[in-house]
Amino acid sequence: MRPAPACALSLAALAAACGPVPVEQAEADCFRQAQLASHPRGTLGFGFGTGGARFAQGDVEISSDWLTGRDPSQVYASCVQRESGQPPRRPLYDRPDWKG
Numbered sequence: 001m002r003p004a005p006a007c008a009l010s011l012a013a014l015a016a017a018c019g020p021v022p023v024e025q026a027e028a029d030c031f032r033q034a035q036l037a038s039h040p041r042g043t044l045g046f047g048f049g050t051g052g053a054r055f056a057q058g059d060v061e062i063s064s065d066w067l068t069g070r071d072p073s074q075v076y077a078s079c080v081q082r083e084s085g086q087p088p089r090r091p092l093y094d095r096p097d098w099k100g
Contacts, residue, residue, distance in 0.1 A: 031092075
């Protein structure tokens with residue numbers, strides 16, 4: 001039995017999605033992981049009114065890489081290698097947008 005053409009196209013698209021991404025895209029995707037490995041990120045908000053505090057809210061992101069003390073540059077390099085199959089074009093600390 002032969003698969004229907006639509007099914008065959010779906011399988012081909014799925015197989016292509018599993019392949020490596022361009023190194024530029026991997027670097028952009030992995031940059032956030034490196035930032036979280038350097039220190040936790042978060043926000044905190046308070047609201048005040050005439051009756052005092054009305055609300056407080058917060059959001060904190062903590063990565064397991066930070067908890068285990070992994071070097072952010074190693075997190076970045078291994079992520080780029082895993083996603084693209086290539087090493088980063090330049091080290092994390094040489095990126096102008098790195099503020100670790």
